[in-house]
Amino acid sequence: MLDTLPLENERLVYARPRTLASRYTHYCPGCTHGTAHRLIAEVLDELGLQDETILVASVGCSVFAYDYFDVDACEAAHGRAPAMATGIKRYHPDKIVFTYQGDGDLASIGAAEIIHVANRGENITTIFINNAIYGMTGGQMAPTSLIGQKTTSSPFGRDTQLAGYPMHMAELLAGIPGTAYSVRRSLHDARHVIQAKKAIKTAFEAQMAGIGFSIVELLSTCPTNWGMTPGDSCDWVRDQMVPVYPLGDFKVADELQQARGRSKR
């Protein structure tokens, strides 16, 4: 493991963030859940929040997220992470509480809970992994699947007559007054990964400032269930998902904009 390498004559330029547990993950090769985990852990390290933070894991491929972050954690029922996080945050308003949810979890079964957590301006942060599919259960259609996308439960391609349209959660949540920060980023290449990390940091800063609900939607890969190589999956995000799910800031509360302005000066 990285920790045990001798470092006598080396200059350390890259190491496991303290908040990331020293453990192998169960994620498939090329899956960006691992990338998202690392970014969150780096941000929590940089903000000095590791021992202040409580993770609410959700149901999906990231169900074991509680094993991969070295923080207090719990595992919510499918879609209910925002409600569980509300219970925790109301009881411990001084702690940092975040949910980590997939698109089936957040946009389908948990749609009511995410909308109301935003509407109450609950001071929690949500990291939302949009991989346009249900990964854990073997590649069924998600509310975020693209029109025409073939999945194990839309074998002829997603038909809008039958199954409606891709849901734009970052935009939808941005329209709710209690939301302080709602943005979409992507994890398909290094440049976008760096941008994603900045957004995750801003989201946690919004929570620290106590100004309302913050969410970062991350376009992510699922090579196994898309039936693609990791490289092709990244290209698919860029070529197929980004045009449907534009990257950008949909809500940035004034307080955050002012803070940004200050830090630029």
Added chain:
Amino acid sequence: MAQQLLKGNNAFAEAAIRAGCDAYFGYPITPQTELLEHMSARMIELGRVFLQAESEVAAINMVYGAAAAGAKVMTSSSSPGISLMQEGYSYIAGSEVPVVIIDIMRGGPGLGNIQPSQSDYFQVTKSAGHGDFHPIVLAPATVQEAIDLTVLAFDLAQQYRTLVFVVADGAIGQMMEPAELPPMRPLPARAPDWALTGAKGRSPNLVNSLYLGADSLETLNLRLQDKLHAIESAELRYETIDVDDADLVIVAFGTAARVAKTAMQTLADEGIRVGLLRPITLWPFPTEALYDLSRSGKSFLVVEMNAGQMLLDVKAAVGADAPVSFFGRMGGAIPMPEEIVAAAHNALAQPAFAWAGA
């Protein structure tokens, strides 16, 4: 503290507050709503957590979160909302966090009505969610008992880190009676060791009901079963009146037991030797006490405000050779004392194994 005239729903709420409830999440539903309304004022006044959730599903998952965070947390609802919360009960049982739930039962199935009923008996004692668990279920018959059992519910929830229901039909929620509230308890200074508080100076805590391996999940279940057995032997509560000399023992809980007590006076005046066994805990159930009574040749009459739910537990307790009759009203109807008197006459005239319902 002196007696005062209290409405059941307000008494439940105030008793919870005085027992140290420091977080409440709920959703309005009749005939329970005064309980939520009482909490909405008092909890805020006291600087404790109150939140009206967007649904019962959200409410129970907020309760789960707050319990995981170390709160002495409660929710309340009525039958349709209790059904909707089932998801959460199972997760709470699986992750062994303390939670109190008050169910002011109304008539079903479906939307049913808002009249008093006892038709959640199956749901709360036997099928509160998927997996092998039982909540502790307490069933008050008076406003005073509603207060006392609510306080007990918080103590049992903490002691066993389990789910405790207090169930009452809508009549108890809505009626006013003189009762005495307990003094206000101080809140605990710190959260329990296992709670989620941020892992400062210790290794991280985890609240979870996921055990992927069969062995590890069976190990959890064996531990849960041990806990349930411990509860069965230590926490059984029931009241008996005149059972030793009785030819007929009425078995009833909650409001049905109160009506039965009135009927017993008439029966006693007629010279009939009648007794009452009133379960106060519906789970654990007084199986042995009923079995012992059945061995001395008594007949039984089960009276409920449902189609005969506790009846099955009574039959299982006394065995096939003891006569068990039933009288029940459904849909929000409350049994009348005269109806119970008539059912008692019937039970003695034709010691029955058959349905004797309304």
